Amino acid sequence: MTSRSLLCFGLATAVMAFAPFASAQVNAQTDPAQTKKSQVKKSSQIDDLHIKKNISVGGNVVSSSETSIHGARERTVNGSSITLRQCDLKRTLTLNDQAQTYLVNRDPTDESASRAAALATGTPEDTSGKIAITTSVTDTGERKPMFGYPARHLKVTVAQESSESACTKVSQKFEIDGWYAEIGRDISACSAFNPPVQQAQGCNDRVVKRQTGSGKLAYPLVEHFTFHNGDAAPVDVMIQTSEISKQPLDPMAISQPQPFAYALRLCHCADFHVHFDRVTHG
Numbered sequence: 129m130t131s132r133s134l135l136c137f138g139l140a141t142a143v144m145a146f147a148p149f150a151s152a153q154v155n156a157q158t159d160p161a162q163t164k165k166s167q168v169k170k171s172s173q174i175d176d177l178h179i180k181k182n183i184s185v186g187g188n189v190v191s192s193s194e195t196s197i198h199g200a201r202e203r204t205v206n207g208s209s210i211t212l213r214q215c216d217l218k219r220t221l222t223l224n225d226q227a228q229t230y231l232v233n234r235d236p237t238d239e240s241a242s243r244a245a246a247l248a249t250g251t252p253e254d255t256s257g258k259i260a261i262t263t264s265v266t267d268t269g270e271r272k273p274m275f276g277y278p279a280r281h282l283k284v285t286v287a288q289e290s291s292e293s294a295c296t297k298v299s300q301k302f303e304i305d306g307w308y309a310e311i312g313r314d315i316s317a318c319s320a321f322n323p324p325v326q327q328a329q330g331c332n333d334r335v336v337k338r339q340t341g342s343g344k345l346a347y348p349l350v351e352h353f354t355f356h357n358g359d360a361a362p363v364d365v366m367i368q369t370s371e372i373s374k375q376p377l378d379p380m381a382i383s384q385p386q387p388f389a390y391a392l393r394l395c396h397c398a399d400f401h402v403h404f405d406r407v408t409h410g
Contacts, residue, residue: 177311178375184366196375200314201382212382215318233324236261236337257294258334259325262287265343274349275372277309282343288325295331302355308346311372319345 177197182189183206193206200215210223218235239260246253263286270281284304290297310316325335353365 175312176375176377178373178377179369180371181367181369184364184368186364187366192370196377196381197312197315198377198379198382199312200318202315203377203382213318214382215314218318220324233326234335235320236325236335239336239338242336254334255293256334257291257296257331258336259288259290259294259296259298259327260336260338261325262289262338263340265339265341265345267341267343272307274307274309275369277311277349279307279309279349280344280346282306282308284343290333294333296325296327296333298325300355300357302353304351304353306351307349309349311347316346319347 179195179197181193181195183191183193191206193204195202195204202213204211204213208225210225212221212223214221220233220235222231222233224230243253245251263284266283268281268283272279272281282304284306286302286304288298288300290299308319327333348367349369351367353367355363355365357363
């Protein structure tokens with residue numbers, strides 16, 4: 129398995145921030161509208177979650193991660209890798225703190241919806257290079273409580289294939305056997321079964337998705353991945369939740385880092401791949 133296929137499994141911690149202390153005298157003079165706004169903010173932070181996970185490869189624990197969730201966004205830290213999942217903007221940012229750069233991975237577009245839109249507007253179908261992600265989801269019907277949430281057992285098959293004209297050549301298949309739960313309306317609704325496709329340097333292929341089956345997306349609590357790479361032996365990766373707690377998160381921790389520069393090429397974030405290179409290649 130390539131390190132790029134596993135980059136997305138970096139999961140992680142939030143940077144916490146606390147509001148400045150204000151005296152009782154100042155509070156007494158506060159505008160009621162501002163007080164109400166502050167109360168709404170505090171109420172929303174009650175639902176912020178902090179999740180710890182263990183990551184195993186081939187049955188051996190190789191790392192742990194911490195993820196903080198606020199609304200439709202999450203911040204994940206795994207070693208030196210930091211990812212910001214911004215569901216509202218349909219993208220994932222991968223940060224390189226040392227180089228002060230970040231890489232943007234746009235969410236795949238729905239192929240059926242894109243074709244329907246093209247037909248409705250009379251726009252010619254885009255025939256440029258593309259990478260298709262086909263996902264088949266089966267709900268086993270099994271249910272059990274996990275961390276206070278009702279979880280459902282899903283089995284998923286994912287295939288990633290590039291077209292002949294695509295710049296990035298991808299041919300990857302993997303299965304997931306996992307347990308998923310609705311831990312938050314916004315974050316559960318945008319959950320995906322597959323990591324962002326890491327395109328080759330200089331490539332900008334379209335990434336489209338197709339989904340079949342009756343299974344419903346939700347937040348993963350336990351996922352057992354089995355990756356297939358041609359004639360090579362399958363690689364097993366287990367991502368398992370160990371703890372879920374409620375902790376307020378500073379919204380700035382899940383926004384685009386202002387001092388960082390946009391990394392146009394994947395090589396700017398190459399240091400993120402070193403860990404899994406050691407795991408998969410010795």
